[in-house]
Amino acid sequence: MLFPATNAGSLPKPEWLAEPDMLWAPWKSRGAELARAKRDATMLALKLQEDAGLDIVTEGEQSRQHFVHGFLENVEGIDFANKVEMGIRDDRYKAMVPQVVAPLRLKGRVHAAEAQVARAHTSRRLKFTLPGPMTLIDTIADRHYGDRVKMAFAFAELLNEEARALEADGVDVIQFDEPAFNVYMAEVNDWGIAALERAAQGLTCATAVHICYGYGIKANIDWKHGLGREWRQYEQIFPAIAASRIQQVAIECVNSRVPLDLLQLLDGKVIQAGVIDVATDAVETADDIVRTVEAVMAFVPKERIVLTTNCGMAPMRRETAEAKLNALGAGARLARERLG
Numbered sequence: 001m002l003f004p005a006t007n008a009g010s011l012p013k014p015e016w017l018a019e020p021d022m023l024w025a026p027w028k029s030r031g032a033e034l035a036r037a038k039r040d041a042t043m044l045a046l047k048l049q050e051d052a053g054l055d056i057v058t059e060g061e062q063s064r065q066h067f068v069h070g071f072l073e074n075v076e077g078i079d080f081a082n083k084v085e086m087g088i089r090d091d092r093y094k095a096m097v098p099q100v101v102a103p104l105r106l107k108g109r110v111h112a113a114e115a116q117v118a119r120a121h122t123s124r125r126l127k128f129t130l131p132g133p134m135t136l137i138d139t140i141a142d143r144h145y146g147d148r149v150k151m152a153f154a155f156a157e158l159l160n161e162e163a164r165a166l167e168a169d170g171v172d173v174i175q176f177d178e179p180a181f182n183v184y185m186a187e188v189n190d191w192g193i194a195a196l197e198r199a200a201q202g203l204t205c206a207t208a209v210h211i212c213y214g215y216g217i218k219a220n221i222d223w224k225h226g227l228g229r230e231w232r233q234y235e236q237i238f239p240a241i242a243a244s245r246i247q248q249v250a251i252e253c254v255n256s257r258v259p260l261d262l263l264q265l266l267d268g269k270v271i272q273a274g275v276i277d278v279a280t281d282a283v284e285t286a287d288d289i290v291r292t293v294e295a296v297m298a299f300v301p302k303e304r305i306v307l308t309t310n311c312g313m314a315p316m317r318r319e320t321a322e323a324k325l326n327a328l329g330a331g332a333r334l335a336r337e338r339l340g
């Protein structure tokens, strides 16, 4: 089937699960009650995506407070009690981050509960998101390894352990989120892609990397204003990604200043093309989506195009996110009709 539709990964959480309309939202309950609430929210997220007509669904990241720290919570060697302020993404934002204080090890499975609930309740293809190694080490303070690359590869091994287990749970696509990839371009080429490949080592399911210019929050919007008329960061990293074993690249294509001709540098990859803007509440029409698909098709064969959202929708209002999911499904159907 042409133009299967998916989403970047995160969806807003219901207000009975966590504080609405914000990142790092505090949970509304604890213990067994929280576990039940996460499970219910996961099933609801799947239902909304199925009804919207998405073909590759996600668990909506309903069980994690943040896309990075959700993974860290089950890693031994991290001091969560004493967070420190750190500039992240080359100082674009300040965040209170936990510290690595000892050798890193998984305490056990990280995402088993939500992956298994999702697998049991949908027959659609299931995509699961994990943070990439470079983004992980850019979101935590190091008091142990003393070396960014060493710590990145330590995390890559843990990510690989969890990714293999997710594959065994029945996940069809593992997507690593690497928003740090358009910030540290030289390091991406030096070791970032090698660390990503380490995280994906041995997987037989589809593998993807999501790179983006971030959620629609103020720090990102301000940063993007300073990046100039054209965002050409990807020109420096796409050739190395094209040469890697990662099969799919998710990238924002609508209302983005990324020149789409750069997609030619990803020859051979499946492109998850962002056709839904997450930085505006305006809901795309199916025609808008078809126009974006046509623009991508100028540089990518249509058999290799998947439709997605530019980035996660975690901080968005629920009704807006739902309307955008419905638009995405409708846009994919119209694209199949017109361009199939």
Ligand code: ZN
Residues within 6 Å of the ligand: 008, 179, 210, 211, 212, 213, 214, 215, 310, 311, 312
């Ligand atoms: Zn993103």
